[in-house]
Amino acid sequence: KKYLSAVDELWADSADKAIQEQVGARSKAEYVLVDTQAKFEKFLAELSKQKAIALDTETTGLNPVKAELVGMSFSWQAGQGYYLPFRAFLGQNTLDIDSSLRALRDVLENERVGKYGHNIKYDLLMLKAVGVELAGVSFDSMVASYLLESDRPSHSLKALGRELLGMEVTQISELIGKGKKQIGFDEVPIAQACDYAAQDADMTWRLQELLSKQLAPAGVEKLFNEVEMPLVEVLAQMEYNGIKLDEKKLGQMSQDLEKQTHDLLDEIYQQAGEEFNVDSPQQLAKVLFSKVGLKPVRKTKTGFSTDVNVLEKLRVQHPLPGLVLQYRQIAKLKNTYLDVLPKMVCAKTSRLHASFNQTITATGRLSSSGPNLQNIPARNEMGRQIRAAFVPGEADNVLLTADYSQIELRVLAHFSKDEQLCEAFARREDIHSFVAGQ
Structure with missing residues (x-):
């Protein structure tokens, strides 16, 4: 407790000092729009002198497999930031994306130049998609924040910039809107896009200066440098590669389960003596407890419970609860996996590209999303068949699994x-x- 208290005090003192130093930082910041070749050459000359840089990519979406690169921002000094626009409304100056990236490659692919980012895995993926292999990745402020305080409400760049740096931040929704009226970042006026993007790089630089000093006192510097940061690049490569899916196999399984579902419903209706909506807890409760006459196990605010634990207890009294459990299991497999996974396959790569998240769980375990590949069922035959639909990308390749023993x-x-x-x-x-x- 004494150790944790000391770390908390050190964190608080550093954060307070940072906030005091950064109050009004945005008004003092110098954000430069690099939208002509002359400005770009001047920018490139300065960029090439740096031993470390903070960078950020602005894109048309959150999915790096589908998104397009709109621009990039850079910073190598607190209070400064540069925005390079590659896409924008007609009539606004932009840089040619191909020639600009070729010119930037000497720095971006130079492992001797340190690269700082916030969720830099996303930037790795976006740059890889346009042919740039980002090298020298050495600091991710999102990962650092997570290691220092895993239960922090948010590790987002905006949250940390506001909380730790005392900066006034603009939320992306303020620029692109929400819902049906949402626009792409390439539709945001370049002047506004510049302030937003350059500030992101500026905040990332400042967070590196602040958080890097906290790692050793907190006892996580080695973990950060030797495990978490190398893992960022491994996960980026995994996400980029994706995994092949046997869509035909899943399609056939879906058809088979559709028939099983209809057969089960017929049997359920026969046992109940009437047709009803099996997916409705209220209607199911009415049939089980009023029509069939089973004794309720537990009552909730909305009526008698028909959850899995209740049905497991009731199945020894009557065939109907067991049939409903079978129906639910099959429906979940079909609706969650068989019908959904094929729709998530990327048209460009013919692969499934999930995200692997380092900064979600409080325990340090990875999580997966879009889809959650860590939650594919394995304890029953149908679940194992679904897993078997994940196949090697090449005919002469194999997939291997390994697990630690105890x-x-x-x-x-x-x-x-x-x-x-x-x-x-x-x-x-x-x-x-x-x-x-x-």
């Missing part, structure tokens, strides 16, 4: 140096039986 107990044995536990592992005993017998 990793938690092995770590415990290593750090505790418990002789009996270590000997049990050395003898290759069933470690769970061994522990239970002690």
